[in-house]
Amino acid sequence: MKTALSSGRWRGLKMTSTDRQKFTIVAFDQRGTYRKMLPADTPYEMAVAIKSEVVTALSRQASAILLDAQYGLQAALSMDGACGLLMAYENTGYAGESTARRISFDPDWTIEKIKRFGAAAAKMLVYYQPEAGALADELDEVIRSVVETCHRFDLPLFLEPLSYSLDAQIVKESAEFARRRPEIVIETARRLSRLGVDVLKMEFPLDAAYNRDLAAWRTSCRAISDASSVPWVLLSAGVDFETFEIQTRIACEAGASGFLAGRAIWKEAVTMSAADRESFLATTAAERLRRLSDIATTSARPWTDFY
16 A cells, blocks of 8 residues: 655655656765775865765766765765755764664754755664664654654655674674574564655665575565565665675565665775776766666666555
């Protein structure tokens, strides 16, 4: 059964998707990760300029760009006018312990400001473990509150839950966590899609470092689609482009409504000279985005199937 949307949220999803109602979005809201990619002595102004160059080039092809307030405001002003804009709401990283991760916000960066800045949608990242008991319940309430605020300002909310380990002795990159990852990701989609969010931005449910069984990849992506009551898009999580291209194809064929990808498309560009960066963005990055967009155009599920 479809859910009715307000006119503003409908317009927001239209502005961030293609004319076939599929999401081909480039993410460059990285802040802490972005700073680590750059040489340690890179001035703030240079970090802003590099982000602007990347966004200006790729916004000509993307249905939307996801940006941040710390380094991305100038990029938002320089991007292609036909490209939709999403703005990140949360602080970078997490608050609390590594095994009990909470979300924090900048009191000077509000949903109202995101709306006034001209964004078509807001995005919020939350580190989430459905097995965390009271902490998961607490985060559910935070998400419901942000949903209510976004909808009061007629903004759709893209929610990005990232899994993590509740055991300090088991890191996310381990084989042990990889075995549990599908059930955690799928249950997260089931639980959070029922809190009023408009789109889920989901990590791939299997760790490619430990599982290259494409049939298993397809089964797990289909399980996300079955669990989620809202459209979902695939994030790239820093994997190489070749892997992400396969993941995108499988996810879209299994019910995803497109992708919201960052480093898999543009990561090499940030450490290049200005001339090399311009060439890379016009050729390699543009070709990567085109290939991913072709997959979404052919195989992704339109978000209008839900609304």
